[in-house]
Amino acid sequence: MNVAQILPYDRTFNFSAGPSCLPVEVLEQARDEMVNFRGSGMSIMEMSHRGKVFESVLEEAIADLRQLIGIPDHFKILFLQGGASLQFSMLAMNFLEEHRSADYVLTGTWGKKAIEAASLVGKTNVIFDSKSTNYDHAPRPSQMNYSENPCYIHFTSNETIQGVDFLKDPQVHGTFVCDMSSNILSRPVNMENYAMIYAGAQKNMGPAGVTLVILREDMLERVPRDMHPMLSYRVHAENDSMYNTPPTWGIYVCGLVYKWLLKTGGLEKRLELNQDKAQVLYDAIDQSDGFYTGHAKKGSRSLMNITFRLRTEEMSDQFVKEAKKEGFDGLKGHRSVGGCRASVYNAFPKAGCEALAEFMRHFAARNG
C-alpha cells in the first residue's frame, strides 16, 4: 500500500494517542494565517491577548463550543494550562473539603493518578475498581457504590491507555466531575449530568498546552478563599481565562477545530462516524479467530483508543514494526500495558481504519 496516494502532503496515518492528528483543513488554515493573521499585520502568536483581535478569537471559540456541546449559560468555559494532570490537583484543592470526602471511580491509569493527587488534599473513596480484571471495563450503574454525601464523584469517561469507555453520561443525579481528555467532542453529552468536565486539548481538540474546563457556576461558591490565584477556579472564572496570558495559539487552534466539527455535522454526526471507524477495527479483531484479542470488554470498548494484543508481546512488536513501514504510525501500546493501541480520534480518517484492518488481516494470514 502506498499511503501517499491516499493522504495529501505525504501525510502518514497517525494513530498517536496524544498529541494526535488534527484535521488537515485546520492545519492548512493555521499555516495560511501564520505570518499575517486576518489582516492584523501580525501572527496570532504575536498579538496582545487583551487586544480586540484575540478577544474575538477567544469569544468565538467559547461560543462555538457552547453550540457544539450544548453548554447552558450557567456553565463557565475556561481555557487553562497544565493538562489534566494539574486538574487532578486543582479539582481537589478547590472542591475536596476538610472532614468530607470525594468518590472516585477507577477504571484505568489516569483515574489512578487523579486519586493520588486528590489524596494529597483530603479523603478519597474508591467506589469502583476494575484492577482485578486489569482495568478492562467500566462499571454498570448498579456497581457504583456511592458514598452518602461526597463532595463530588470523579470518573474518567475514557481511559486512553486501557481503551475503556463509559460510553454514556452518568445515569443518576450527583456532583459528577469527569476527566474527558480522550473522548471529549467524540459524542453528544448532556451537561446537566455534570458539575464539571475537564480535558487536555491534545487528543480531540488541538495542541498540547491548553486544558478545557467546563464548570457549573454554583461550584465556584465552594472554592476556598486565599488560594493561589493560578490554582483557583474562581480567579480564572472571574477573569474569563485571562488572569494571566492564556495559551493564545492553542486556544486559536481549538477554535478552528470547533468550527470544523460544527461544519461537518456536529456531535451526533461525529458519534456515527466514530462508531463506524471503531467498528472497522473491532471487526478486524473479532474476526481474526483469536489472532488479535481486544483488551476492553464489549460494552466498554472505546471509540477513540482501540487496544488489542497479539499472541505474544514479541508478535505485537513485530506487528507494530511492520505496520510502521507501511505508513501506520503510533500503534505501540502504552509502555504500562503493552500490546497495540490504535487511537482514532475525531480527525483520524476512516480510510486509515480500513487500511489498518486490511493490514491486520494480511499480517494474520502471514503469521497465523
Next chain:
Amino acid sequence: MNVAQILPYDRTFNFSAGPSCLPVEVLEQARDEMVNFRGSGMSIMEMSHRGKVFESVLEEAIADLRQLIGIPDHFKILFLQGGASLQFSMLAMNFLEEHRSADYVLTGTWGKKAIEAASLVGKTNVIFDSKSTNYDHAPRPSQMNYSENPCYIHFTSNETIQGVDFLKDPQVHGTFVCDMSSNILSRPVNMENYAMIYAGAQKNMGPAGVTLVILREDMLERVPRDMHPMLSYRVHAENDSMYNTPPTWGIYVCGLVYKWLLKTGGLEKRLELNQDKAQVLYDAIDQSDGFYTGHAKKGSRSLMNITFRLRTEEMSDQFVKEAKKEGFDGLKGHRSVGGCRASVYNAFPKAGCEALAEFMRHFAARNG
C-alpha cells in the same frame, strides 16, 4: 509613511508588550513545516511527545539555549506551563521554608504579584521598595538590605509595565531567583550569579503557554516531598519536562527562536542591537524639550519596554490613536500606569524604532 513598504507580508510595527513580535524567519519556517514536519508525515502539533522526532526538537532547544546563555551542566532547563504567575506560587511552595523567610526586591507590578503569591506560603521580607517614586528605578547595590539568611532573594530583572530594568546581574553572592520574563535573552547573563531564572516565553522567546525555568540542581534537594507533582520542580526535573505532555508547539517555536539568536550573533551582539534600538527612542524622548517624559530614571531604563508620557493623559491617548493609524500598534501604556509604552523586544526591527522616533518628532511639532 507606508509601513507596508518597509515590512514584508504587510506586517505592522508591533510594539505589543506580550505576546509580542517574533522573527519573521521563525514564522515562515513554522508556516512551511506546519502540515508535514520535516518528512514525519504529520504536524509538530500532532506527534507524540515521547516519539523520536519531538524528543530531538526538545533536546535541540535545550542544547541551543545552553549554548546561547552559557548555562553550565549543573543547571536544569525546564519547559513548564502556567506563565510567570504560576512560578510566583511554585517558587515559594518549593523553596520558602517554614520558620524562615525570603527576600523580595520590589521594583514594579510583577514583583508585587510575586510577593503576594509567596505570602500565601510563608514569610517574605521586602528589602527594597520604590513605591514612593512610583516604581521608576532599580536599587543601587548599596540599597539592598538583605536579611541574615533568606531562603532566596527574588527580583524582577525588568518590570514590563514600568519599563524599569536592573541592567546587570546581581553583584554579590546569594541565592538569587529572578523573574526574567521580559528581558531574557536580551543580553548576556552569568548563570553563576543565580540559583534560578524563570520566564514566560511570550515576550522574548516564543508563544504564550511555555514557561522556561533554569534551576541550579542543588536547589532540588530543598523541594519538599509529597508535593502535588505538577507543582514540584523535582518531579519536572526528574522527568525532563515530560512528567505529562509538555506544550510541544511552544517548545518548538522557542527552539526556532534560539536558533535565530545563535545565527544572528548571540547575546553579546543582541545587547548591542537592543541598546541601539532603545537609544533611538530614549533620544526622541530626551530631545523633545519635555514634550515626552520617560517614566524610568536613567540608569534603570529598560531596553525592552520604553515607557513615557505626554503632557496629559488625553494627549497620550491622541498619540496612541494617531500612531495606530500610521501602522504603529500596541503603544498604549498598561492600564495600571497610563501613558505610552513601546515594547521593542529582540525580534522588533530597528527600522520600527526609527520610524516611531520620526513620528514622535512630527507629532510633537504639530502639538507642541
